[in-house]
Amino acid sequence: MSPEPSALFLGVDGGGTRCRARLADAQGRPLGEGVSGPANARRGAGAAISACVEAARAALANAGLDQDAFGRVHAGLGLAGVCQSAGREAALAEPHPFASRALTTDFAIACLGAHGGGDGGVVIVGTGSVAYARTGDHEIRIGGWGFEASDDGGGAPLGREALRHALRAADGLEPFGPLARDTLEAVGGDPEAAVAWVGAAGPAEFGTLAPKVVAHADADPAAAALLDEAAARVSALALRLAGWGAERVALAGGLAGVYAPRLSRDAQAVLATPLGDPLDGAVALALRSARP
Template sequence: MTMATSYYLGFDGGGTKTRACLIDDAGRVVSEAFGPASSIDTVSLETSLASLTATYDALPEKHPVSAVFAGLGGIAGTRDIERYATALKKLPFVLEGARVGVENDVNNALASNNGTLEGMTLIIGTGSVCFGIHEGKSWRTGGYHYKEGDAGSGFDLGFMALKHYARVIDGRHPASDFSAALRTALGITDFPTLVQYFDTINRTAVAKLAPIVTAYATVDQYAYKIIADAADEIRLLVETVYRRLGFDGCDLVIVGSLGNADTAYRDLFLQNIRKISPAIRIAKPFYDPAHAAALIAKSLPDKPGGKEM
């Protein structure tokens, strides 16, 4: 008698989109899809759940699932986990008695290395955060909010570039090819307009200035100082997690476009990380975050909910 196949579903939910990945007993990817935003710091719980359902409905091949794991932006503790897990169990594609896990999306990033929740991950994109799990204990540094600074992130580099450009406008710093590139990107040439820009600051728009900073970092002292300071902040993020969890060597998977771009900035922060311990092994993601979430779903224990972060 042939045994029925079980299916496992992973969600990677962010502030602009959600990705779903469905795998089978053998870990084979059966189906993948994109859907609307589901980060609970961007949309309501009800909208987030509707986004998961819409993303599941977009899968080219669908099956009810024996386990589901949702790694979502904005999940910040036990209350968020319990509320979301309770609601997730009630979605129509989740089988009765299915195993359900909910965590912050940093878990997906960590599992993107080898499909397991052990080691460290460093996310450097628009924002920044370092997260690790070792022997069942977890720790996180950074990733509070862009208004806190998101040290070492694309926003951080862009914001520091804005501060430099303000000094160019009023004469505290000399004009240069770097400041000219910022002027072209911003379309701002005067003090009042820059004041208005600061007053209505947009996180994504500011982060788009980061490639200008990294492009000029090898030829401009101000651009170099920005990446050197940011690289030291990255060291602090990583070193704190590494020491706090008592690692004696581990994989560190680096996720995010800025973190994996071939730039002088990456060279600097990697040098800083290697100074923490030569036993830290730098890795790039092997699995897509939604695929990693599906692998977490497959490995969930026979109890509901997720871990407290």
């Protein structure tokens, strides 16, 4: 299909906490942006697509366009939770108001964004983590199997390690330094309070402890050790993508800047600066999918 001259291109970055949309013209020039709520297909494909449409509506309004314009919009959607086939199929089955829509994962658009729409790999380290690379028609996805038993280098596992250290320190098994003090304070002040805190905590809550590791890395050897261990895991993910064949590998996500200087020499060598963000990648997906 070849889009009409007045076609509009919409990139959507749908994550577990919010959904961002950017509208662009046929040359990829931004016209407007919009934001809405969570768009994780694993928690309901209907709600995820609705969040995309709502963010799109906000982006159209921001560009001075009304809802009639939906029929001219070619959308590129990158959604959390569509890496598993059930989530993908459910999202594809949802009705939508767009002229066309391409659907992929949140990490695939991060990869497209990091490499200007071209080939490459990306290690995303946010609350969770995942590594992904694409070369031509081949792709690979590594890690990102969740907080409990995967997500190497993610903020939630890093926060949990901070709490493990704090509890050991409170028990006299490890030195009680600034990281232990701050972390224990954040979960109620003592181990009994920590047990109650953990009982109500999910990945997002454990993730709130991660910045304490970063903040104390210069002064507290325990914090530096946790960060180095996590950075070694992130290095392994980057090298795995390079070994698979990704020529450029970028770091993305909230902890990218924290890990970048701590990666191994080998991993530093394969690292490339991201050319753009996930929303850029989603717009690139929209442009690419609407053109034959």
